[in-house]
Amino acid sequence: MRAEVFPLPTQTCEQRTAHALREAAQAGERGGFVRLREAAALEQARAVDSQREEGLQAGRLNGAPLAHKDMFFRAGELSECGSRILAGHRASHTAIVLQRLDAAGATDLGALHMAEFAMSPTGFNAHLGHGRNAWSEGHVSGGSSSGSGIAVSRGLVAGALGSDTGGSVRIPAAVNGVTGIKPTQHAISMRGVMPLSPSLDCVGVLARTAQDAASMLQAIWDADSLDPHCLATGKREFEGAIERPLAPDDIIAVPAFGDDAPVSGEVRAAVSRMAEAFASCGATIRKVDLPDLRETGALATLMLGAEATSIHAKWLRERRGDYGEQVLRRLERGLLYPATRYVDALRLRAPLMTQFVERYLGGAQALLLPALPYAVPTIEETLEGDASEIERRFGNFSYWTRGINYLGLPGMSVPAGKSENGMPVGVQLIGRAWSEDVLLRLAHQLQGNTDWHLPSILSHRPRVA
Template sequence: MTDPALMGVAELAGAIRHRQLSSVEATRAALHRISQWQPVVNAFVRVEADAALARAADLDRAAAAGQWAGPLHGVPLAHKDMFARAGGSMTGGSAILPGQPQPDPAPAVARLEAAGAITVGWLNMSEFAAGPTGHNIHFGHNRNPWDPSRITGGSSAGSGAAVAARMVAGALGSDTGGSIRLPAAMNGLIGLKPTYGRVSRAGSMPRAWSLDTIGPLTRTAADASLMMAAISGHDPRDPTTSRRPFPDDRTFLDRSVAGLRVGLPPQAWMADATPEVAGAVSAAMDVLAGLGMAGAAVPAPPLEPYFALGDAISKSEAAAAHGTWMRDRPQDYSVHVHSRTEAGYHIPATRYLEAMALRGRLLRQFVETVMAGIDLMAAPILTFPVPTIAETDEEQTAAIPAMVARLTRYTRPFNYLGLPALALPIGFDGAGLPMAVQLVGRPFSEPLLLRVAHQYQQATGWHRRVPNLPA
């Protein structure tokens, strides 16, 4: 049998359900893989081996009695360390949150566990979810399993590294300006930023509550759909959550995509792409065409206004959330996070309110014009190779805003609009680093994005490539 650590969420769940593998065996395989890769990528801040093995044993006993917790029965997962859990602690990648009172448990994690998942530990991240690179001065920098000198992307940095290194089959992350899609793109994973309001944020550390979303990082679209089915749905603790259902079965993934219309990446958005990235995106569009999808040119509105409006909201709400700590414990912030959070105090209230008031109108305008006549659109994520840790040194305060803007230029606008967006791996560059494209849909069109991504993955197989443990 294949090493269980190399199996994805759906494959593990199926093997356990068909008695080809036990929950304990799956968990031990994950823990062994963690012991091998943790010194290389620094993805975990806590591994809860004893608790995970005890839960796995309980699940195996239940299965022997014919009792199945749900579709994720026995699957080892780990999550960004920003979700509250009964009796647990949360670091948020910071020096401040440890020891602070915790909110009630996060429904997103609780729903995965109710579906049978096993939480084996908690993952490193950018401090306070405030960085797109994965640097962290408190717990050590996250490192990319494809090349440990490179960044993982952030802020869901450990989530990207852990899933790519096959330490766990899937992980939760959060996305306020690209924090799921960037680590997914840089680590060769599917990363889904859901529609704003699709998944409850209750019990999770906020960065900017008007933009925050919770979603999965996995190796396949099928795996992401399993996790999304578990975590989606209305939650009275988060009044922004929608009651719109997410499909419970995976049959929608296998429906043909022939006849769907995809908006091709606007040339203006690809103008700064390296030839290698541009070629990979073009080849990916050719694969979709081979599946019967029709490409269509779409208008290319300037992204800068959406970026600026989203940035105003993000900085303002972060400053409000961190006000007390910024006054009382400024020395406990990294230079990067302190400088970015402090900037929020200089944004006029009128600018923040304007950004909030324009959202609905600009969303409707985007959907009715840019997305008119298409089912989904493709857009870049990174138009250049994954940078090194040294190249994105966050201690240079003057360079921080430009660095953040360069990394999040194509992701933050879709947080402002609240649209679902999926990072889709499309190959590797000459240095062996992942490349990706972004699929963007109308509100609540996650099943469509996952279906297209699934069909693309079946036609290509990039997701089957595994990073090698450095000698």
């Protein structure tokens, strides 16, 4: 089966890739790219065309134009991670997930904007400038996989890889009106990807639809004997699994929001709207208590701070002035965490995950949660005040995503319409460990009966596919 963004094109793959490169170049920084791989992408496209001419299978991705966050290394090419410290850095090896996408017949158009070292949920970068939301350049793009959300939403690529340590796939997917999935912790090999917090880092996928996300996730999912953290034992089938219609035994848990819940009224309405849509598709809705993610979020923050500071220790000593102020503040805070608190965070992880699943997912396939606590803010709103004030106001931007990384559960952001300011609003589906097929199926069946994933911004733009 082939996903809808990966059909057999009437053009050659080379023609299609050349068109996509021109569109990306014309979009400039608005398109989310920091570098294009014109010659290399066209060479990949010609290889796909040669396979077709010889009557060979071109791969499940069929020449689809992709691009990826600038922290997925490719041998001999620049990989700067949105930073000044790694400016000019050329990788010595290619990330295994890029190797797998290449083998699946995709073309890689280039590197995408990201927050410095993947450390901003809004898409801010002190060196590259802000990510610009695909719907409104005055609004934040979400981060840290900012360019991935922008490029997919603008229709410049069929899909993109991102990383998710505290929401960095799901947040840009939500604010740009696309679909994003973070798999189970350690399911996908991180070999050849710049780490932030190895205990929390996940490779994730952003695409226009759940169907396309399934195709990409299937392409990169496999065991990796050279990555000791990768828990996948082999390939998995997602494309076929998503086709079964929803039925009453598909139970979705929906929380009851109290007056003090950290979520705006319009986001609550989006969660209710999605629950109603799932019910109309045949699923059963079950009411549950609202999860309190403050503890898991705090533990995730502690874990990220300690691990990221360890990774950056040498640069903090020798190149402190090359960090942006916001990133430096977060890294230096990691120096203050006692080792006993870090060990506690590791020790509590499994029991807290078990408690969460039993309480909120008992008997249900997925839990509906907001992706963001409020509507997409403007860039100007994230700049008002000093650094500590900004951090205080937007410290809860990833409230609904960060704790899910600590629990290690898969999460998927799905478009759920627009907020009052006309910007996209997303809702998360949270599942048990290794239930990516379930989340993708739920989202695919929902998208077959709603049009929230088909935003008006794309109606006047030529499709890349």
